[in-house]
Amino acid sequence: MKIRSTASAVAITAALALVVSACGGGGSAKKTGGSGAEAPASQYNAGVTQVVNPSDKTGGTLHMGMPGDFDSVDPGDQYYGYAWNFSRLYTRALTMFKPVPGKEGLELVGDLAEGLGKASDGGKTWTYTLRKGIKFEDGTPVTSKDVKYAVARSLDKEILPSGPTYFNDWLDNGDYTGPYKMKDKLDSWKGIDTPDDQTVVFHLKKAYGGFDYFAMLPSTAPVPAAKDTGTKYKEHPVATGPYMFKAHELGKRIELVKNPNWDAATDPNRKQLNDSVEVLLGQNEDDLDQRLLSGKIDVKINSTGVGANARKTVLTDDKVKQYADSAPLDRTWFTNLNADVPPLDNVHCRKAVLYAADRSAIQGAYGGPDAGGEVALSLMPSKMTGYEKNDLYGVEANPGGDVNKAKEELKACGQPNGFSTTISFRVERAAEKQTAESLQQSLGRVGIKLEVKGFPQGDYFKLYAGKPDFAKKNGLGLMVYGWGADYPEGFGFFQQIVDSRVIRAAGNTNLGVKDPEIDKLVDQAAAEQDATKRNSIWASVDKKVMDDAFILPYVWAHGLFYRPPTLKNAFISQNFGMYEFLTLSTQ
Amino acid sequence: MLLFVVSIATFAIFFLVPRLAGMSADDLASRYVGKAANDQMIHEAAIRLGFNDPLVVQYGRFVKGIFVGVDRNYGPGIEHCPAPCLGYSYVTQNPVLPDLLDRLPITLSLALGAAVVWVVFGVSTGVLSALRRGSFFDRLSMGVALAGVSLPIFFTGIVSLAIFRDQLGLVGDVADWVPFSEDPLTWANNLILPWVTLAFLYAAGYARLTRAGMLETMSEDYIRTARAKGLPERMVVVKHGLRATLTPVMTMFGLDLGLLLGGAVLTESTFSLPGIGKYAVDAINNNDLPQVMGVTLTAAVFIILANLIVDLLYAVVDPRVRLT
Numbered sequence: 041m042k043i044r045s046t047a048s049a050v051a052i053t054a055a056l057a058l059v060v061s062a063c064g065g066g067g068s069a070k071k072t073g074g075s076g077a078e079a080p081a082s083q084y085n086a087g088v089t090q091v092v093n094p095s096d097k098t099g100g101t102l103h104m105g106m107p108g109d110f111d112s113v114d115p116g117d118q119y120y121g122y123a124w125n126f127s128r129l130y131t132r133a134l135t136m137f138k139p140v141p142g143k144e145g146l147e148l149v150g151d152l153a154e155g156l157g158k159a160s161d162g163g164k165t166w167t168y169t170l171r172k173g174i175k176f177e178d179g180t181p182v183t184s185k186d187v188k189y190a191v192a193r194s195l196d197k198e199i200l201p202s203g204p205t206y207f208n209d210w211l212d213n214g215d216y217t218g219p220y221k222m223k224d225k226l227d228s229w230k231g232i233d234t235p236d237d238q239t240v241v242f243h244l245k246k247a248y249g250g251f252d253y254f255a256m257l258p259s260t261a262p263v264p265a266a267k268d269t270g271t272k273y274k275e276h277p278v279a280t281g282p283y284m285f286k287a288h289e290l291g292k293r294i295e296l297v298k299n300p301n302w303d304a305a306t307d308p309n310r311k312q313l314n315d316s317v318e319v320l321l322g323q324n325e326d327d328l329d330q331r332l333l334s335g336k337i338d339v340k341i342n343s344t345g346v347g348a349n350a351r352k353t354v355l356t357d358d359k360v361k362q363y364a365d366s367a368p369l370d371r372t373w374f375t376n377l378n379a380d381v382p383p384l385d386n387v388h389c390r391k392a393v394l395y396a397a398d399r400s401a402i403q404g405a406y407g408g409p410d411a412g413g414e415v416a417l418s419l420m421p422s423k424m425t426g427y428e429k430n431d432l433y434g435v436e437a438n439p440g441g442d443v444n445k446a447k448e449e450l451k452a453c454g455q456p457n458g459f460s461t462t463i464s465f466r467v468e469r470a471a472e473k474q475t476a477e478s479l480q481q482s483l484g485r486v487g488i489k490l491e492v493k494g495f496p497q498g499d500y501f502k503l504y505a506g507k508p509d510f511a512k513k514n515g516l517g518l519m520v521y522g523w524g525a526d527y528p529e530g531f532g533f534f535q536q537i538v539d540s541r542v543i544r545a546a547g548n549t550n551l552g553v554k555d556p557e558i559d560k561l562v563d564q565a566a567a568e569q570d571a572t573k574r575n576s577i578w579a580s581v582d583k584k585v586m587d588d589a590f591i592l593p594y595v596w597a598h599g600l601f602y603r604p605p606t607l608k609n610a611f612i613s614q615n616f617g618m619y620e621f622l623t624l625s626t627q
Numbered sequence: 628m629l630l631f632v633v634s635i636a637t638f639a640i641f642f643l644v645p646r647l648a649g650m651s652a653d654d655l656a657s658r659y660v661g662k663a664a665n666d667q668m669i670h671e672a673a674i675r676l677g678f679n680d681p682l683v684v685q686y687g688r689f690v691k692g693i694f695v696g697v698d699r700n701y702g703p704g705i706e707h708c709p710a711p712c713l714g715y716s717y718v719t720q721n722p723v724l725p726d727l728l729d730r731l732p733i734t735l736s737l738a739l740g741a742a743v744v745w746v747v748f749g750v751s752t753g754v755l756s757a758l759r760r761g762s763f764f765d766r767l768s769m770g771v772a773l774a775g776v777s778l779p780i781f782f783t784g785i786v787s788l789a790i791f792r793d794q795l796g797l798v799g800d801v802a803d804w805v806p807f808s809e810d811p812l813t814w815a816n817n818l819i820l821p822w823v824t825l826a827f828l829y830a831a832g833y834a835r836l837t838r839a840g841m842l843e844t845m846s847e848d849y850i851r852t853a854r855a856k857g858l859p860e861r862m863v864v865v866k867h868g869l870r871a872t873l874t875p876v877m878t879m880f881g882l883d884l885g886l887l888l889g890g891a892v893l894t895e896s897t898f899s900l901p902g903i904g905k906y907a908v909d910a911i912n913n914n915d916l917p918q919v920m921g922v923t924l925t926a927a928v929f930i931i932l933a934n935l936i937v938d939l940l941y942a943v944v945d946p947r948v949r950l951t
Contacts, residue, residue: 502657
């Protein structure tokens with residue numbers, strides 16, 4: 041009750057402040073960064089498909105702000121999309137997503153490498169050739185050994201815990217755990233070969249057709265061994281990109297300046313338009329949104345755009361809305377159906393839930409079509425590479441649910457009058473609470489009674505919903521959450537949520553999808569070298585998960601982002617689902 | 628002794644509450660590994676962080692760090708965190724004490740500046756209200772004081788930012804923290820709003836306390852005697868009236884300032900000031916025990932120091948008190 045009243049008070053205060061900000065002068069969004077000049081008109085969602093305010097002018101400072109802090113700015117120790125987006129300003133991985141608007145932005149191209157990798161040995165060996173002339177910020181040439189060292193150090197999850205574990209899981213590492221604990225074994229490590237200064241060869245334990253996506257991870261950005269300071273490397277990562285660290289006051293601010301040893305001739309994907317880039321960390325989110333709307337901050341760094349209070353201003357004032365973009369994300373909001381909890385062990389009972397759910401109401405809980413997202417027809421987000429339309433439950437025609445079909449499924453399940461179970465959600469997330477309550481109502485129409493239980497989000501996966509013993513013992517039949525892809529391809533989205541072999545004692549993100557056929561499809565897709573065939577298999581995974589009714593997807597997430605009128609070269613990166621940081625400038 | 632009690636209490640809350648809720652050492656460690664960590668990585672983290680050891684051993688290790696220092700593997704080598712070492716953050720892996728010292732100037736700037744404002748305005752308003760009891764000024768100032776006590780910082784802070792910074796442009800961008808040593812004018816300009824907002828909350832209490840004290844003191848016999856002796860009214864009010872009233876005000880000031888120096892949590896969060904208060908919020912949100920311990924001990928030290936200084940000042944203000 042106390043939390044609710046405090047949250048309400050904060051919301052009312054922020055709303056009042058936004059109203060005050062919007063009063064006078066015809067709305068702050070009309071000013072261009074305080075100069076008083078009339079801002080150029082724009083269009084809502086223009087940045088989703090095109091470059092807004094294109095400019096090649098140089099100079100000025102790009103001001104960025106974020107409500108929290110990066111997990112790390114060390115390229116070997118970061119996992120969040122906004123951190124990967126940001127780190128490309130000062131580092132270069134082997135491959136990267138093309139920094140252009142629209143679907144073309146989902147294509148991988150060479151970055152540090154001349155092009156994409158060449159597969160051999162049936163997809164177990166991948167070879168990359170580095171571009172010539174790339175240097176670190178101190179002028180030292182980058183060699184393949186720096187890439188090998190960078191990947192090797194990222195294997196040590198004691199020193200660098202935050203990054204993904206793809207290289208731990210897939211490279212032929214043997215017992216090698218990284219250069220910190222095994223200083224003398226780097227040369228004998230079988231995971232990566234460097235036959236010459238320009239060639240990097242990755243050796244995998246088993247074939248993986250999408251390895252170019254792994255090569256895009258920031259942990260392939262070169263790190264000079266002599267300058268590696270382990271946990272302290274984040275204080276000053278050595279740059280290969282167009283900018284380098286001038287200052288990093290941990291938890292407070294970051295200042296990047298031009299890297300004098302970056303050469304545009306070696307980098308067709310980046311420009312060096314800004315004199316400097318400043319990031320203010322740990323900002324009050326409501327105040328940060330106010331400063332963004334008034335042009336004092338150029339970009340907000342986070343995954344979902346403006347906060348709940350600013351959303352109202354953005355969506356209801358056309359003068360402000362014209363500078364906003366509703367960006368599709370690689371994320372689906374859904375509820376897991378737990379087959380360990382009877383009668384949900386019967387597929388017909390699960391299907392009854394999928395038919396009865398009112399997805400329109402849940403869409404409203406997440407913020408509506410602009411700020412929340414589209415009604416999801418299946419688990420795989422429609423913006424992802426390889427998506428194929430899959431509407432097994434007729435959601436497009438009946439987003440409010442199909443009560444008759446739900447009742448038929450309940451009869452087939454042997455529960456014609458419905459049944460009772462518990463639905464869990466993360467208590468700090470208002471949208472998830474509303475979702476649970478909405479499902480309680482819509483499933484109630486067919487006699488499925490839900491007891492709603494909230495759990496703290498910090499321990500949701502480790503102690504509650506993600507711990508199979510706890511979920512079964514406490515009868516958690518439905519578990520609300522959501523999942524975003526590491527990268528917009530099937531493996532990066534599905535593997536951690538539908539492969540039954542990743543389920544462990546606690547800390548799971550697969551909350552109960554257990555089907556050997558799906559596991560087999562995951563293996564087939566991973567090993568497939570042909571991208572078209574691979575994508576087709578991922579589409580089959582999507583269909584099979586829906587047919588098994590282990591997951592009730594309801595919203596393909598969107599984020600509502602704001603670009604001040606003064607911001608140049610702004611567009612939504614299809615990969616990151618936020619503004620592409622590489623191109624942004626202010627002149 | 629107080630520091631000892633505070634550290635034991637914080638330690639016990641951090642470890643005992645999760646244990647009572649059924650969390651194992653691995654469960655606890657799973658908060659401090661990456662989101663892709665497997666069971667083995669979590670188990671290794673639990674061993675590395677010492678969560679499997681008895682609570683007494685873990686506390687002993689913390690105390691040892693304060694008196695002897697701590698050695699730590701940072702990857703390429705071992706570094707020594709010299710005594711007094713408050714340990715390393717479980718989340719950021721940074722040493723806690725340098726982090727706190729780095730943020731201390733911000734909290735000091737905020738708390739001391741606000742303290743000057745609230746003492747000057749609070750006490751003077753209280754004195755004037757008492758001297759003009761029942762007047763329009765008295766009623767108005769006490770009404771404003773009531774509002775000051777009632778309105779939370781996140782309300783007054785965000786609204787004042789919207790008005791004075793965004794609409795009127797009278798103050799700088801608070802979030803651009805500039806140290807005093809770098810540019811005193813910008814430092815002051817950026818801090819005016821947090822000072823006034825924070826002082827508004829505290830000044831209200833001081834005005835009411837001073838007014839009540841002055842009303843009582845000014846009706847004492849010795850005040851009548853002073854007036855009868857022909858002393859100027861200013862001397863009667865300041866030297867005889869206010870001086871006697873200041874003792875309880877100083878007691879309150881010591882407690883308030885000590886608490887604020889340990890972190891003005893709401894003000895720093897509202898104005899995005901990266902001081903100890905903001906650090907405390909992040910530490911609590913991340914369940915980061917070394918950081919929480921650091922903040923708690925820092926706050927305890929400041930409360931002790933502030934009260935010690937106030938005790939010493941009693942002798943200056945109140946002629947009946949003598950330091951022996």
